Amino acid sequence: MTMRIVIVGGGAGGLPLATYLGRSLGKKGRAHISLVDSSASHIWKPRYHEVATGAIDADLDAVDYRAHAYQNHYHFFLGAMSGVDRKQRQLILAAHTDKEGKQILPERRLDYDYLVLAIGSVGNDFGIPGVKEHCFFLDTRQQADRFHDTFLNYCLQANYEDKPISIAIVGGGATGVELAAELHHAVSLLKQYGHDNLDRKRLNVQLLEAGPRLLPALKETLAANAQQELERMGVEVKVSTMVKEVHHGYMVTEDGSLVEAGLQVWAAGIKAPPLLADLDLETTRGNLLKVNSTLQTSDPHIYAMGDCCACPLGEDRIVPPRAQSAQQQAQHLAKTFRRLQVGETPKAFQYRDRGSLVSLSSYSALGQLMGSLRGGNFFVEGWLARMMYVSLYRMHQAALYGWPRTLMLLLAGRFNRLLRPRLKLH
Numbered sequence: 001m002t003m004r005i006v007i008v009g010g011g012a013g014g015l016p017l018a019t020y021l022g023r024s025l026g027k028k029g030r031a032h033i034s035l036v037d038s039s040a041s042h043i044w045k046p047r048y049h050e051v052a053t054g055a056i057d058a059d060l061d062a063v064d065y066r067a068h069a070y071q072n073h074y075h076f077f078l079g080a081m082s083g084v085d086r087k088q089r090q091l092i093l094a095a096h097t098d099k100e101g102k103q104i105l106p107e108r109r110l111d112y113d114y115l116v117l118a119i120g121s122v123g124n125d126f127g128i129p130g131v132k133e134h135c136f137f138l139d140t141r142q143q144a145d146r147f148h149d150t151f152l153n154y155c156l157q158a159n160y161e162d163k164p165i166s167i168a169i170v171g172g173g174a175t176g177v178e179l180a181a182e183l184h185h186a187v188s189l190l191k192q193y194g195h196d197n198l199d200r201k202r203l204n205v206q207l208l209e210a211g212p213r214l215l216p217a218l219k220e221t222l223a224a225n226a227q228q229e230l231e232r233m234g235v236e237v238k239v240s241t242m243v244k245e246v247h248h249g250y251m252v253t254e255d256g257s258l259v260e261a262g263l264q265v266w267a268a269g270i271k272a273p274p275l276l277a278d279l280d281l282e283t284t285r286g287n288l289l290k291v292n293s294t295l296q297t298s299d300p301h302i303y304a305m306g307d308c309c310a311c312p313l314g315e316d317r318i319v320p321p322r323a324q325s326a327q328q329q330a331q332h333l334a335k336t337f338r339r340l341q342v343g344e345t346p347k348a349f350q351y352r353d354r355g356s357l358v359s360l361s362s363y364s365a366l367g368q369l370m371g372s373l374r375g376g377n378f379f380v381e382g383w384l385a386r387m388m389y390v391s392l393y394r395m396h397q398a399a400l401y402g403w404p405r406t407l408m409l410l411l412a413g414r415f416n417r418l419l420r421p422r423l424k425l426h
Helices: 014-026 045-053 065-072 141-161 174-192 220-233 274-278 323-341 382-401 403-419
Strands: 003-008 031-037 075-078 081-085 090-093 103-105 108-111 114-117 165-170 203-208 236-238 243-247 250-253 258-260 263-266 302-304 356-360 364-370 377-381
Touching (some): 003 014, 003 323, 014 031, 014 065, 014 323, 014 382, 045 141, 045 174, 081 274, 114 323, 141 174, 165 258, 174 203, 323 382, 356 382, 364 382, 382 403
Parallel strands (some): 003 031, 003 114, 114 302, 165 203, 165 263, 203 236
Antiparallel strands (some): 243 250, 364 377
């Protein structure tokens, strides 16, 4: 009987896993591989801040799941997971509707021998009043597109009325820092494309962080350099500033101060999708799925990977929720299912921290790479770090397409930059 593997979530880990398994097992008819996602296309999540500002055109950079499935010997199903029938080993997909709420597809069930949950994470509002109602999140492409449309309209109106632009971003991690830099880059480009009254000097971006410094994942000196670079651009950085309420047009901090902003973005943390709490699988206090060293949950037929699981990493630590973690887990699970297919025992997952890089738009980048030639950390900044940051996305593309096609996509992108605007203007 052909092994049936169903993967839920086509993100940084789920899509490469489907690709690896499709090429190795699906192509030879040794397994039936299915990928499920609520969206019809894939954008690498670390680039959502670029989608939000228009730095990249998501329609050009997106991977169409159906076309990719055809090319890589797996099957794609459009839909959102609503539950799992563990007794029957069936994944339950909710009815699929269009934007007007009209049902397109009814509730469906997919049989599986092994189920892989790679559904990622969602923004954590920490129960703070007004966050859901008044803030933009950047957890999905739809949210990034919504911010992009609103941002362009805001700039259009500000240019016509000759008024300044104010944007508040809560969260001093990679997303908040990168978005702050991209906003300055976007406004400078909009001025070139006819917004004569816009100027970076008239853009007020406030970056609020509850902790004592930005970018806690990086060395303190690098985080300080990032803050200096942002402040040089004109970003107002406020550390040790906790937001306790959000209202239309302003936020209230813990000390009672008001932070006024025409647009408000929440990038202050992530949490497990609420659905995980209803699967009757063992979870942590934060509802992350507990997995063992082979990424197996408390159900031996269900595996989990990426941000939605708590993968052990030494004593009282878990693998950090990063794209590189999901990519490594995808490679590991591809080997695991190939071993299971021939009756071999899966091996334990070994996480290798390759460091962190943060982009400051086209201006610069910085970060640290783990395991240099001397066995320690290698700290990089400026153009070298920027090149390394871009290479991470190219490696992701190579996992999906192979290097020859990735190089062709790189060349096509260079030609596009000659013919198309440097910013998505619609």
